[in-house]
Amino acid sequence: MIPAKFDYVRPSTVEEAVSALQQGGEDAKVLAGGQSLLPVLRLRLAAPSLVVDLGGLAELRQIGEDGDMIAIGAMAAHHDVMRNELVQRHVALLGQATETVADRQVRHRGTLGGALAHADPAGDLGPVALALDAEFVIAGSGGSRTVPASEFFVDYFTTAIGENEILTQVRFPKYTGWGSHYEKFNRTAQAWSMVAVAAALKIDGGTISEARVGLANMSSTPVRATGVEQALVGQAATADAVRAAAEHATEGTDAPSDADAAADYREHLARVLTGRAVLAAAG
Amino acid sequence: MAQVRVTVDGVEYADDVEPRMLLVYYLRERLGKTGTVVGCDTSNCGACTVHLNGRSVKSCSVLAVQADGGEVLTIEGLARDGELHPVQKAFNECHALQCGYCTPGMIMAAVDLLGDNPDPDEQEVREGIEGNLCRCTGYQNIVRAVQSAAKAMQPGAERPAEAPAPVAGGN
Numbered sequence: 512m513i514p515a516k517f518d519y520v521r522p523s524t525v526e527e528a529v530s531a532l533q534q535g536g537e538d539a540k541v542l543a544g545g546q547s548l549l550p551v552l553r554l555r556l557a558a559p560s561l562v563v564d565l566g567g568l569a570e571l572r573q574i575g576e577d578g579d580m581i582a583i584g585a586m587a588a589h590h591d592v593m594r595n596e597l598v599q600r601h602v603a604l605l606g607q608a609t610e611t612v613a614d615r616q617v618r619h620r621g622t623l624g625g626a627l628a629h630a631d632p633a634g635d636l637g638p639v640a641l642a643l644d645a646e647f648v649i650a651g652s653g654g655s656r657t658v659p660a661s662e663f664f665v666d667y668f669t670t671a672i673g674e675n676e677i678l679t680q681v682r683f684p685k686y687t688g689w690g691s692h693y694e695k696f697n698r699t700a701q702a703w704s705m706v707a708v709a710a711a712l713k714i715d716g717g718t719i720s721e722a723r724v725g726l727a728n729m730s731s732t733p734v735r736a737t738g739v740e741q742a743l744v745g746q747a748a749t750a751d752a753v754r755a756a757a758e759h760a761t762e763g764t765d766a767p768s769d770a771d772a773a774a775d776y777r778e779h780l781a782r783v784l785t786g787r788a789v790l791a792a793a794g
Numbered sequence: 795m796a797q798v799r800v801t802v803d804g805v806e807y808a809d810d811v812e813p814r815m816l817l818v819y820y821l822r823e824r825l826g827k828t829g830t831v832v833g834c835d836t837s838n839c840g841a842c843t844v845h846l847n848g849r850s851v852k853s854c855s856v857l858a859v860q861a862d863g864g865e866v867l868t869i870e871g872l873a874r875d876g877e878l879h880p881v882q883k884a885f886n887e888c889h890a891l892q893c894g895y896c897t898p899g900m901i902m903a904a905v906d907l908l909g910d911n912p913d914p915d916e917q918e919v920r921e922g923i924e925g926n927l928c929r930c931t932g933y934q935n936i937v938r939a940v941q942s943a944a945k946a947m948q949p950g951a952e953r954p955a956e957a958p959a960p961v962a963g964g965n
């Protein structure tokens with residue numbers, strides 16, 4: 512199928528993009544990699560009057576070090592994020608999760624910012640951003656503001672990004688030397704997660720001193736498994752201790768039931784996959 | 795209308811297109827490059843795969859205007875001086891197609907993969923082409939073809955030393 516008609520602009524600065532969105536009003540849509548938006552437009556599930564293409568904003572593709580943060584431009588493609596050396600060294604979990612997104616073609620076009628702005632609760636990058644306390648830099652007509660991950664995800668496909676705003680950058684603290692693993696459960700190639708668990712651990716002398724765990728597709732937003740994190744801290748990373756901590760994985764979740772899985776099956780998966788992810792992160 | 799200037803298979807084009815025109819329809823209907831096909835409405839099948847600026851993309855999920863200023867390589871631009879590309883040859887020799895509908899996209903995906911990983915093992919091939927669906931072959935011979943092409947493309951290789959034995963039928 513072919514999308515409904517729309518007007519199209521490709522601004523060359525963030526300011527121009529924000530003012531194009533303002534002029535476009537309610538029906539204006541941002542286009543990043545298009546890997547979620549174009550399928551939606553083709554199926555005519557949306558019909559914006561104006562599409563504002565961020566493809567001309569080269570500065571939003573940058574990945575760099577900014578003090579003790581790794582700053583990733585919203586337009587950085589999945590492929591470039593997972594191959595980036597700074598990401599691999601300091602935010603390995605993000606690279607590991609990004610490798611599981613879709614397929615090569617989609618990862619060549621799809622962007623970190625687009626995936627997070629799209630906020631599909633089954634998305635793989637939301638739980639990573641949440642667990643790792645990422646910060647979201649959002650530009651609007653009054654300049655930029657920074658939103659912590661804990662306030663970014665609001666509901667199904669809904670984030671703290673306002674109507675005439677653009678996500679410009681996602682900033683991650685460094686987790687240099689941490690162990691991490693992304694455990695994704697799905698049944699076919701290029702499929703979304705039925706449930707997935709993102710885990711990162713700091714281990715000192717055989718004992719877990721810090722833990723970060725995030726869940727995909729266990730609620731209308733990504734979920735931070737704080738119960739698991741608390742149960743892990745101070746423990747040795749043994750199979751028994753990890754399994755006991757993983758029992759907390761469903762706390763604060765509200766798992767959906769759909770054609771892929773019933774809620775109670777998702778809860779079972781969350782516990783099992785949390786155990787696997789944490790053990791793998793412990794190495 | 796918006797202007798696109800794009801190089802496709804080595805030839806420059808400039809056209810006015812509707813912004814909603816998908817790259818695949820620009821290739822097929824404007825340029826007559828019907829070698830690239832459409833197999834789904836959901837961005838899953840990969841039959842429409844081409845290279846944009848050296849990277850594989852699903853051309854049904856890219857607007858023609860997004861390719862503005864870029865370089866596109868389709869299955870029609872792969873052969874050189876009448877010689878099929880080693881991946882095309884390997885698909886032929888390993889019987890890696892039945893109906894052939896997925897083939898243009900499979901080959902473009904495989905060429906992209908081999909550019910990145912010149913010697914993939916079986917698992918790496920399977921993951922590397924996970925964005926492409928085949929309803930006929932069961933993938934076995936496709937995987938063989940990609941690995942055979944990898945051998946043929948190693949520096950110093952003249953021809954595929956020995957094409958792996960092709961398997962007829964759907965296993």
Ligand SMILES: Cc1cc2nc3c(=O)[nH]c(=O)nc-3n(C[C@H](O)[C@H](O)[C@H](O)COP(=O)(O)OP(=O)(O)OC[C@H]3O[C@@H](n4cnc5c(N)ncnc54)[C@H](O)[C@@H]3O)c2cc1C
Nearest residue numbers: 541543544545546547548613621622625626628634635678
């Ligand atoms: C076949 C297939 C399989 C997939 N599998 C997975 C998977 O397993 N896991 C997964 O996580 N994802 C998956 N995806 C989605 C993929 O990750 C997309 O790349 C991502 O969801 C959207 O990123 P994009 O850059 O393409 O954004 P677009 O499609 O361009 O935009 C998506 C939405 O976000 C908004 N938006 C984009 N960028 C910004 C910005 N900077 N500021 C404000 N709003 C913005 C757009 O307006 C739109 O509403 C899959 C996609 C496909 C086609």
Ligand code: FES
Nearest residue numbers: 833834839840854
């Ligand atoms: S036509 Fe199926 S992915 Fe493009």
Ligand code: FES
Nearest residue numbers: 892894928929930
């Ligand atoms: S050969 Fe028929 S779809 Fe692959």
